[in-house]
Amino acid sequence: MTKVADVKREPAPTQEAVAGGLLRQRFQQILTFGSLIALMAFFSLANPNFLTWSNVSGILLSTAVIGILALGTTFVIITGGIDLSIGTGMTLASVMTAVLLVNLSVPLAIAVLGGIAFGGLMGFVNGFNVAVLRIPPFIATLAMMLIAQGLALVLSGKAPIYFTGTPAFGAISRGFLVPGLRLPNAVLILFLLTAVAAVILGKTILGRYTFAIGSNEEATNLSGINVRRWKIAIYTLAGAFTGIAGVVLAARLNSAQPALGLGYELQAIAAVVIGGTSLQGGKGSVIGSIVGALIMGVLVNGLRIMSIPQEWQTVVVGVVILVAVYTDILRRGKEG
Amino acid sequence: MTDQLLSVDGVSKSFPGVKALKDVHVDLYPGEVHAVVGENGAGKSTLMKIVAGIYQPDAGTIRLDGEPVEVPGPLAAQHLGISIIHQELMLMPHLTVAENIYIGREKRRGPFIDDKDLNRRARKLFDRLGISLDPRTKVSTLVVAEQQVAEIAKALSFNARVLIMDEPTAALTESETEALFGMIRDLKEQGTGILYISHRMEELRGISDRITVLRDGEYIGTVQTAETDLRQVISMMVGREIKGETRPDVEAVERPAALKVTGLSTRHLLDDVSFELKQGEILGFAGLMGAGRTEVARAICGADPSTAGEIEVHGRPATIRTPADAARLGIGYLSEDRKRYGLMLDLDVNLNILISSLTDYTNVVGMVRDEAGREASRKYVGSMKIKTPSIRQRAKNLSGGNQQKIVIAKWLAKDCDILIFDEPTRGIDVGAKEEIYALLESLAQQGKAIMMISSELPEVLRMSHRIVVMSEGRVTGILDNAEADQETIMDYATRAKVHGGIEV
Numbered sequence: 001m002t003k004v005a006d007v008k009r010e011p012a013p014t015q016e017a018v019a020g021g022l023l024r025q026r027f028q029q030i031l032t033f034g035s036l037i038a039l040m041a042f043f044s045l046a047n048p049n050f051l052t053w054s055n056v057s058g059i060l061l062s063t064a065v066i067g068i069l070a071l072g073t074t075f076v077i078i079t080g081g082i083d084l085s086i087g088t089g090m091t092l093a094s095v096m097t098a099v100l101l102v103n104l105s106v107p108l109a110i111a112v113l114g115g116i117a118f119g120g121l122m123g124f125v126n127g128f129n130v131a132v133l134r135i136p137p138f139i140a141t142l143a144m145m146l147i148a149q150g151l152a153l154v155l156s157g158k159a160p161i162y163f164t165g166t167p168a169f170g171a172i173s174r175g176f177l178v179p180g181l182r183l184p185n186a187v188l189i190l191f192l193l194t195a196v197a198a199v200i201l202g203k204t205i206l207g208r209y210t211f212a213i214g215s216n217e218e219a220t221n222l223s224g225i226n227v228r229r230w231k232i233a234i235y236t237l238a239g240a241f242t243g244i245a246g247v248v249l250a251a252r253l254n255s256a257q258p259a260l261g262l263g264y265e266l267q268a269i270a271a272v273v274i275g276g277t278s279l280q281g282g283k284g285s286v287i288g289s290i291v292g293a294l295i296m297g298v299l300v301n302g303l304r305i306m307s308i309p310q311e312w313q314t315v316v317v318g319v320v321i322l323v324a325v326y327t328d329i330l331r332r333g334k335e336g
Numbered sequence: 337m338t339d340q341l342l343s344v345d346g347v348s349k350s351f352p353g354v355k356a357l358k359d360v361h362v363d364l365y366p367g368e369v370h371a372v373v374g375e376n377g378a379g380k381s382t383l384m385k386i387v388a389g390i391y392q393p394d395a396g397t398i399r400l401d402g403e404p405v406e407v408p409g410p411l412a413a414q415h416l417g418i419s420i421i422h423q424e425l426m427l428m429p430h431l432t433v434a435e436n437i438y439i440g441r442e443k444r445r446g447p448f449i450d451d452k453d454l455n456r457r458a459r460k461l462f463d464r465l466g467i468s469l470d471p472r473t474k475v476s477t478l479v480v481a482e483q484q485v486a487e488i489a490k491a492l493s494f495n496a497r498v499l500i501m502d503e504p505t506a507a508l509t510e511s512e513t514e515a516l517f518g519m520i521r522d523l524k525e526q527g528t529g530i531l532y533i534s535h536r537m538e539e540l541r542g543i544s545d546r547i548t549v550l551r552d553g554e555y556i557g558t559v560q561t562a563e564t565d566l567r568q569v570i571s572m573m574v575g576r577e578i579k580g581e582t583r584p585d586v587e588a589v590e591r592p593a594a595l596k597v598t599g600l601s602t603r604h605l606l607d608d609v610s611f612e613l614k615q616g617e618i619l620g621f622a623g624l625m626g627a628g629r630t631e632v633a634r635a636i637c638g639a640d641p642s643t644a645g646e647i648e649v650h651g652r653p654a655t656i657r658t659p660a661d662a663a664r665l666g667i668g669y670l671s672e673d674r675k676r677y678g679l680m681l682d683l684d685v686n687l688n689i690l691i692s693s694l695t696d697y698t699n700v701v702g703m704v705r706d707e708a709g710r711e712a713s714r715k716y717v718g719s720m721k722i723k724t725p726s727i728r729q730r731a732k733n734l735s736g737g738n739q740q741k742i743v744i745a746k747w748l749a750k751d752c753d754i755l756i757f758d759e760p761t762r763g764i765d766v767g768a769k770e771e772i773y774a775l776l777e778s779l780a781q782q783g784k785a786i787m788m789i790s791s792e793l794p795e796v797l798r799m800s801h802r803i804v805v806m807s808e809g810r811v812t813g814i815l816d817n818a819e820a821d822q823e824t825i826m827d828y829a830t831r832a833k834v835h836g837g838i839e840v
Contacts, residue, residue: 199703203703205694205695205698205703209694211680211687212680212691216676216679216681219676219677219679221639222639224750226660
């Protein structure tokens with residue numbers, strides 16, 4: 001291969017130095033996961049009803065939608081972007097599914113795929129606006145948030161659409177696919193999608209480019225990567241997750257609620273941030289985001305069981321976000 | 337000599353996985369300029385940051401006037417009379433000079449700042465230091481050298497007796513450097529002791545009294561500047577003798593062209609740029625700042641749009657609109673600003689090497705074959721002698737020379753046979769420069785076509801087979817190495833309109 005001039009011998013890397021680096025990389029995840037366990041331990045000591053199967057599966061069910069949104073938006077946030085349209089986008093996707101299924105009476109599978117694809121289309125438009133038109137992600141997705149909110153009301157005629165004529169649809173979230181395992185399908189979908197997202201982010205070329213773009217977009221572009229195309233792909237993927245969340249939510253409520261959805265995007269972003277993904281980009285994990293979503297779900301549930309009023313639950317979640325992000329800053333400060 | 341002003345004894349400092357300093361000594365007398373030199377990563381900046389209270393040492397003592405002192409933070413350092421001027425200037429551009437100097441120490445009248453007092457104090461300080469700046473000027477309107485002066489004035493406004501300067505001349509022109517040295521000499525007369533970090537060896541002879549050399553975090557030795565040959569200092573830095581400089585043989589001329597550029601123009605600068613780059617050739621690009629050399633590189637690799645011109649790659653016409661097009665044709669661009677345009681600093685060495693060729697390590701469904709990829713990047717780390725504890729190390733923890741090697745490895749992994757180097761040795765220390773030169777030469781011998789932009793004429797003359805000289809967006813001359821010398825190149829580099837034309 002290449003010949004180079006004689007240089008000083010480098011000392012062989014010590015095993016512990018390498019292991020230390022790995023440990024530090026995992027530290028945030030361990031910390032987040034540890035916080036979740038600690039929270040659960042605390043609540044189960046505070047109230048014996050907390051650690052019952054029905055309560056835990058209830059937490060999982062209530063976390064499913066935010067969790068799925070958080071999965072998709074993790075990709076966008078790692079690129080250094082943000083997606084504010086996932087809340088109302090989810091609503092629009094569920095209204096779209098209802099229009100297809102109820103108003104147009106298309107087969108169930110096609111209506112579901114249609115809803116997901118519509119979510120993907122919104123993501124594509126976001127990606128196009130961000131990558132090609134160079135509109136800052138905050139603005140581009142804020143606009144999409146408003147557009148989706150309005151369109152959901154227009155398409156639904158400002159009233160909820162109920163799936164009373166198609167009972168099979170509700171089973172998507174509320175059914176029990178695995179007999180004997182008392183976990184609703186929405187939770188299984190969350191688990192499945194978590195695995196899928198983790199593989200995409202950790203093992204595929206799209207995942208690598210997501211990190212590369214977030215770490216240094218210009219260097220990635222000059223390395224011969226078509227950054228525009230990949231950014232569109234990443235926003236489209238996030239949109240597809242939004243679409244799935246829309247279907248799962250509609251199935252759980254057995255209706256498409258056009259007025260719901262605003263605020264979900266902030267909860268999902270909060271989950272991602274608690275999970276250790278940096279809003280500066282270049283750093284983050286799917287597992288972290290899910291654990292972040294679970295922490296929020298456990299908090300709200302546990303505080304409710306302890307009869308803390310809802311307004312105070314919101315305050316606590318806010319404080320938790322500050323603590324989580326500050327811990328991350330402390331950790332990075334130590335790294336030097 | 338008088339009593340020691342500052343003495344740093346047996347200082348050690350570790351960062352996770354790195355021993356940055358091992359038992360290092362340095363001392364400083366009043367009115368002395370003590371230069372601290374060493375390759376990148378030798379520990380100079382870490383040492384300075386310890387003296388300035390930014391880092392805490394793991395071991396060792398700092399004495400001021402013979403008394404041991406603790407420097408728990410930058411504020412404590414200021415109270416002790418130790419000020420540091422960082423490599424990057426840290427001024428607020430929209431404030432005035434006086435506001436910058438006294439920020440946080442303004443005199444107030446009720447809720448309002450007493451601007452008159454601020455400017456009066458600044459004027460007094462400037463008079464004492466012999467500075468001719470107007471304290472009311474906005475910093476953004478100052479040239480870099482003036483900003484440097486403002487920064488120095490700020491440092492001295494704390495009544496600093498120990499002043500630390502970290503590469504103060506990196507951004508200065510020759511005349512600005514002279515002005516700075518004049519000021520340093522004044523400070524010496526007033527008894528200020530100065531610790532001075534620099535990469536520019538030739539500078540040290542003019543300004544320093546003593547030179548301390550660090551290497552790999554260890555103290556190598558201290559010499560009196562006046563009694564020492566600078567080549568000896570360099571060999572202390574790198575731990576071996578530097579080879580003499582040689583010009584390459586002129587022999588690559590009759591090879592086929594790898595890249596042919598005809599009539600390349602851009603909207604703002606480039607005008608009808610044409611040249612041929614042959615296989616196995618190092619084609620130097622010389623010219624003054626703003627001559628358009630980087631713009632040529634960026635236009636060729638699709639980073640910036642061009643308005644006219646044709647590009648042939650290996651004899652075939654090529655359309656290059658994006659860096660992705662260029663990479664597909666085997667053209668790799670290595671920017672002078674590696675941190676901004678070349679590397680993903682927070683990601684590991686592995687991905688930085690593989691980023692351009694990642695599709696080669698991916699299966700049909702887009703899954704990355706990690707083991708194959710890691711094997712490839714380990715191979716490059718080994719063959720190019722990239723100094724890193726592992727390929728999982730983050731790119732930002734490597735020295736400038738090793739970062740440059742990563743960028744080279746990236747393009748070699750992509751199988752690029754046309755490499756465009758923009759200032760390949762900028763910010764790289766002396767020893768690592770030699771390695772980069774050797775690497776460039778061996779790449780050329782393997783048949784790679786290399787375009788090398790450099791502002792250092794000795795580098796251009798030493799490395800290039802032929803030299804393209806540019807001025808004001810045009811090619812003013814293409815010289816064989818045999819006919820080129822510094823004077824000829826400067827002659828072509830300062831030629832304005834070659835085609836005559838009317839001055840507008």
